Amino acid sequence: MNEWLHHRRTKSKIRFDSIPFTASNEWRYESGSLRHATGGFFSIEGVAAHAALPGFDGWQQPIINQPEVGILGFVATPGTHGHDWLVQAKAEPGNVGGVQLAPTVQATYSNYMRRHGGAPTLYLDHFTGGGPLLSDSLQSEQGTRFLRKFNRNAVCGLKARPVTAGDNFAWLATAELRHALVADYAINTDARSVLVSAPWHLLADNGRPFQNGAAIHLAGDLLANSWLAPVPVGLLDEVRRHLSAVRQLLDLRLETCSLDTLSGWQFDDRSIQSADPRYGLEVRHYAVEAPDRERAAWDQPLVLSRAVDTVVLFCRPRNGQLEFMLRPNVEIGLTGGAEFGPSYKHETLLPHPTWLADLVAAGNWRELLSAEQSDEGGRFMQSRCRYVVAELPADWQAPEEGSVVDDPIWVSASALAALCRAPGILTNEARSVISLLLSLA
Numbered sequence: 001m002n003e004w005l006h007h008r009r010t011k012s013k014i015r016f017d018s019i020p021f022t023a024s025n026e027w028r029y030e031s032g033s034l035r036h037a038t039g040g041f042f043s044i045e046g047v048a049a050h051a052a053l054p055g056f057d058g059w060q061q062p063i064i065n066q067p068e069v070g071i072l073g074f075v076a077t078p079g080t081h082g083h084d085w086l087v088q089a090k091a092e093p094g095n096v097g098g099v100q101l102a103p104t105v106q107a108t109y110s111n112y113m114r115r116h117g118g119a120p121t122l123y124l125d126h127f128t129g130g131g132p133l134l135s136d137s138l139q140s141e142q143g144t145r146f147l148r149k150f151n152r153n154a155v156c157g158l159k160a161r162p163v164t165a166g167d168n169f170a171w172l173a174t175a176e177l178r179h180a181l182v183a184d185y186a187i188n189t190d191a192r193s194v195l196v197s198a199p200w201h202l203l204a205d206n207g208r209p210f211q212n213g214a215a216i217h218l219a220g221d222l223l224a225n226s227w228l229a230p231v232p233v234g235l236l237d238e239v240r241r242h243l244s245a246v247r248q249l250l251d252l253r254l255e256t257c258s259l260d261t262l263s264g265w266q267f268d269d270r271s272i273q274s275a276d277p278r279y280g281l282e283v284r285h286y287a288v289e290a291p292d293r294e295r296a297a298w299d300q301p302l303v304l305s306r307a308v309d310t311v312v313l314f315c316r317p318r319n320g321q322l323e324f325m326l327r328p329n330v331e332i333g334l335t336g337g338a339e340f341g342p343s344y345k346h347e348t349l350l351p352h353p354t355w356l357a358d359l360v361a362a363g364n365w366r367e368l369l370s371a372e373q374s375d376e377g378g379r380f381m382q383s384r385c386r387y388v389v390a391e392l393p394a395d396w397q398a399p400e401e402g403s404v405v406d407d408p409i410w411v412s413a414s415a416l417a418a419l420c421r422a423p424g425i426l427t428n429e430a431r432s433v434i435s436l437l438l439s440l441a
Contacts, residue, residue: 001101004125005186008089008168009099010113013287016093019341020269024285024299032258033065034283041111042066044272044301045145046259049332051406052251052252055350056337058263058328060284062272063333064379065147066302068109068247069138069357072190073127073154075104075132076200077161081205082174084161086123087191087407089168093288094186094302096251100377102192104156104169111294119294124164126156133157135198138423139431140339142375143331144347145281145303145383147254151190155198168292176205182439184372192373192435200204200227203441210413215440218368218390223440225321226413235415236422239340242426245404247336254332254365279347280306284381286422299357304381308372311385313433314343314365316392316410323410324434325398327356329427330405339417341427344406353406355399367392369436385386387433 021029026037034044035094048060064387075086107121141149161171172180177195180187201207209225216275232238260267264275270284280303289297314325320434328351329341344352344360352360359365368389374384398408411419416434419425426434 001172001180001186003103004170005089005099005101005191006224009097011167012091012092012099013289014091014098016286018284019287019299021285021301022269023287026299027260027285027301032256032260034259038110040068041108045147046133046257046262048255048257050253050255051302051337052249053330053350056250056332059332059349060257060264061274061281061332062146062181062259062260062262062265063147064117064149064359065397066108066149070108070111070151071105071124071127071154072103072151073105073123073156074191074194075123075156075162076202077158079173081214081440083202084173084209085177086164087170087177089170090188091290091292092188093286093290093380094268094374094377094383095373095380096382100188100374101180101186102188103194106190111340121294122169123162126158126162127152127154131147131156131158134202135226135308135421135440137197137421139193139197140334140424140428141431142428143329143334143339145272145380147333148335149333151193153194153197155194155202155207174205176311178203178441182369182371185374187373188377188430189373189375192432193428195438196431196435199421199441200417200438201291204439209441212440213437218440219322221321223413223437226323229321229414231412231415231418236419236425239409239419239425242404242409243328243336243338243340246257246330249404250330250337252332252337278347283308286381290320292309303383305383309385310344310346311429311433312344312360312388312390313430313436314359314390314392315368316396318381318410319395321393324416325408325410326426326430327408328405329430331427334427335424339427339430340409340425341430342433345429350405364394371428371436373432385429385432387436389433389436434439
């Protein structure tokens with residue numbers, strides 16, 4: 001895997017340069033937003049939040065509005081040890097490293113309908129023609145950057161390998177894919193989301209997750225026991241009730257506003273930039289050349305993050321198994337403003353509860369897994385995050401805050417898998433950090 005990815009990176013001729021918005025051949029600023037000339041793809045719009053929670057009410061920002069549902073899908077076949085996966089070495093202007101491992105199909109509706117005038121999307125028929133799907137669910141994108149955006153996440157299971165269409169596609173064994181999940185900047189956010197929302201036994205060589213030497217070396221029997229624990233009856237209903245309570249308390253209403261009138265933002269011909277140090281976000285325009293893509297040259301806006309974010313999934317040993325901490329995440333672009341997220345995410349508009357800030361500052365945990373990853377480079381310019389799975393002492397207990405926004409929930413690995421498969425429950429960052437666990441499957 002490493003050699004092939006390195007080879008594709010050296011062969012990639014992707015180039016990009018920041019250009020003024022007014023130098024674009026395809027995008028224009030009209031009615032207060034940046035829009036593509038075709039009316040498709042996505043737009044960059046301004047939004048203002050009206051909410052019942054202080055610190056969130058009145059917040060304004062640019063956001064990606066892409067109402068299309070894209071397709072993210074892996075083709076998989078039975079292999080010598082578990083499944084083999086057809087991966088794509090996808091060149092994106094915003095990827096760290098230029099090329100990262102992507103699902104077999106990673107396409108927006110505008111792309112696979114060929115509004116860009118480029119070549120057809122390869123392997124698309126496996127996901128649009130009623131193929132044998134092993135998983136299929138709608139999952140959200142980053143709520144800090146996208147406005148209520150969802151993608152279809154699917155795995156198509158075939159008995160025999162289809163023809164490999166060109167040098168940018170390759171078959172990886174399950175073990176290679178697991179290794180990629182903990183390698184820095186190797187596998188993109190879309191691939192991680194598809195894998196973690198699929199049945200986890202597909203990533204295990206023997207079909208029995210976490211019962212191998214690597215998992216036992218790191219966590220003994222705790223992780224395997226957590227996977228074998230029964231999922232509580234009514235878990236999804238309980239989690240949805242919790243989210244409904246958070247959304248009701250938040251009472252989020254969004255108002256569209258012009259990009260050039262956003263409070264706290266500077267808008268000129270080179271960028272839209274936040275003046276708030278808590279929110280290092282910026283929008284710039286780029287001219288791109290990518291000879292290996294469906295279309296060889298284009299220009300587009302990308303969202304740039306000026307700092308590396310940190311996301312932590314805490315766990316603790318209890319009753320002979322690991323249990324994992326999830327917390328409600330309030331983000332402007334999520335449906336109703338909230339989904340369950342990781343235990344901790346550094347970038348946030350709402351202040352962290354005191355107990356969580358103290359826990360992170362003290363560093364009293366054992367790091368189990370970590371990797372630096374970048375978000376999908378077709379919308380973000382080197383948006384980087386360090387993901388960590390960390391074990392707390394067995395006797396650690398979060399104080400009860402009495403608030404549905406601040407109180408965490410604790411779930412087993414089996415329950416995590418169930419939540420990952422359900423639509424609209426877990427944030428993109430939660431799914432990404434949970435995907436680190438699959439490296440031990």
